[in-house]
Amino acid sequence: MVQSLDYLKETASQTAGPYVHIGLIPKQAGFDIFENNFTNIMADENTRGERIIIEGRVIDGTGTPLRDALLEIWQANSDGRYNHELDRQKQGQIDERFRGWGRAGTDFDTAVYRFETIKPGVVSGRNGLDMAPHINFWIVARGINIGLNTRMYFADEQEANATDPVLNLIEQTERRKTLIANRDDSGPVPVYRFDIVLQGENETVFFDV
Amino acid sequence: MEFYQRDRTLQPAGYTPIYKTSVARSPRQAMLSLQGSLSETTGPVFGQNELGPLDNDLIRNYAKDGDPIGERIIVHGRVLDENNRPVPHTLVEFWQANAGGRYRHKKDTYLAPIDPNFGGCGRALTDENGYYFFRTIKPGPYPWRNYVNSWRPAHIHFSVFGSGFAQRLITQMYFEGDPLIKECPIVHVIPDEDAINRLIAPIDLNGSIPLDTIAYKFDIVLRGRRSTLFENRLEGN
Ligand SMILES: [Fe+2]
Numbered sequence: 001m002v003q004s005l006d007y008l009k010e011t012a013s014q015t016a017g018p019y020v021h022i023g024l025i026p027k028q029a030g031f032d033i034f035e036n037n038f039t040n041i042m043a044d045e046n047t048r049g050e051r052i053i054i055e056g057r058v059i060d061g062t063g064t065p066l067r068d069a070l071l072e073i074w075q076a077n078s079d080g081r082y083n084h085e086l087d088r089q090k091q092g093q094i095d096e097r098f099r100g101w102g103r104a105g106t107d108f109d110t111a112v113y114r115f116e117t118i119k120p121g122v123v124s125g126r127n128g129l130d131m132a133p134h135i136n137f138w139i140v141a142r143g144i145n146i147g148l149n150t151r152m153y154f155a156d157e158q159e160a161n162a163t164d165p166v167l168n169l170i171e172q173t174e175r176r177k178t179l180i181a182n183r184d185d186s187g188p189v190p191v192y193r194f195d196i197v198l199q200g201e202n203e204t205v206f207f208d209v
Numbered sequence: 210m211e212f213y214q215r216d217r218t219l220q221p222a223g224y225t226p227i228y229k230t231s232v233a234r235s236p237r238q239a240m241l242s243l244q245g246s247l248s249e250t251t252g253p254v255f256g257q258n259e260l261g262p263l264d265n266d267l268i269r270n271y272a273k274d275g276d277p278i279g280e281r282i283i284v285h286g287r288v289l290d291e292n293n294r295p296v297p298h299t300l301v302e303f304w305q306a307n308a309g310g311r312y313r314h315k316k317d318t319y320l321a322p323i324d325p326n327f328g329g330c331g332r333a334l335t336d337e338n339g340y341y342f343f344r345t346i347k348p349g350p351y352p353w354r355n356y357v358n359s360w361r362p363a364h365i366h367f368s369v370f371g372s373g374f375a376q377r378l379i380t381q382m383y384f385e386g387d388p389l390i391k392e393c394p395i396v397h398v399i400p401d402e403d404a405i406n407r408l409i410a411p412i413d414l415n416g417s418i419p420l421d422t423i424a425y426k427f428d429i430v431l432r433g434r435r436s437t438l439f440e441n442r443l444e445g446n
Contacts, residue, residue: 208241
């Protein structure tokens with residue numbers, strides 16, 4: 001025998017279940033309990049950067065959109081800085097008016113989720129390679145045993161996307177497109193549409209982070 | 210500082226046919242392994258000023274004309290990482306059914322009644338030692354549509370952040386001695402018996418308030434951070 005390693009084991013994940021809204025977005029469950037709610041509105045009038053809306057659906061292997069999914073996003077600010085002590089990048093500034101995190105449920109009727117945020121900047125990645133502007137997604141729902149991680153990139157950042165070290169890790173170049181959201185400028189605020197396909201044709205690339 | 214690789218042998222797979230809803234909602238392609246960058250090693254920070262004084266008291270935080278029906282319990286424990294270090298000042302959220310197994314949710318149609326004095330959700334920040342606690346009533350088991358006669362063991366749902374987005378975790382806490390645990394397909398998507406046992410909170414008489422409220426102790430472990438020993442700095446700075 002040898003000495004035993006004394007690391008603890010990560011707690012096992014369990015599905016968020018059909019009633020995840022009660023705990024995380026109680027207003028969608030149908031009641032009002034907290035004075036302060038965590039929402040899908042991530043920027044206020046003083047946040048720096050370009051206002052954008054992100055909208056989409058989460059689609060299962062039969063092509064049916066989930067009406068009970070919960071999504072969270074985590075992103076850098078318009079300078080490419082994360083509002084976190086471990087971000088020691090030299091570029092830009094932390095924006096006190098921008099945490100960089102939001103949560104949203106897909107709508108019980110339309111199945112659409114929506115975030116109101118700002119477009120992030122370029123973030124320095126591993127080995128000094130710049131990562132194209134992107135938003136980190138985490139998706140949970142009934143039937144999802146452990147939260148799914150993916151990233152959304154921006155179709156109008158073609159040049160940065162072409163050299164992004166994470167997109168370039170995806171061997172099947174066709175599948176990179178599943179992470180790129182198209183921009184719609186027809187309304188007052190640009191809308192990026194980002195559908196997440198859980199399974200089957202056009203299955204979104206998910207990351208084991 | 211990136212995180213230790215997640216031990217997938219202790220975590221449920223996506224595709225687990227005993228839990229039928231997972232079949233159409235699980236990816237079929239392999240996940241792409243990604244080494245940590247700032248996007249994974251950082252995460253949102255929350256402050257005590259964002260929480261209300263009753264947010265961790267489910268006996269009081271939705272009470273209208275009295276206390277909710279049910280066994281009064283305290284749930285407490287620590288959020289730790291795999292290095293056995295506390296995870297301080299992190300947000301822990303919890304939600305549950307009432308004593309009859311009914312959720313306050315517009316989509317829950319189970320015939321057990323709504324409790325007018327019970328909301329069923331709360332939240333807390335861990336202190337500097339990773340410690341959290343809340344007070345509630347013990348939830349009841351409830352039926353669900355997997356097989357026609359499937360029943361969930363009594364459980365409380367937990368959501369935990371940690372300090373980096375790659376630590377984000379949702380799980381469920383079960384209660385010591387519940388005979389429904391061994392029958393439950395959702396529990397048994399976890400491929401490791403010890404990992405299942407770590408989701409079962411023991412009664413903690415030392416944490417109880419005599420003549421008032423009984424306690425259960427539930428510790429949660431998030432992924433540990435790897436210290437960079439001899440490597441070049443991997444992240445931009
Ligand atoms: Fe539940």
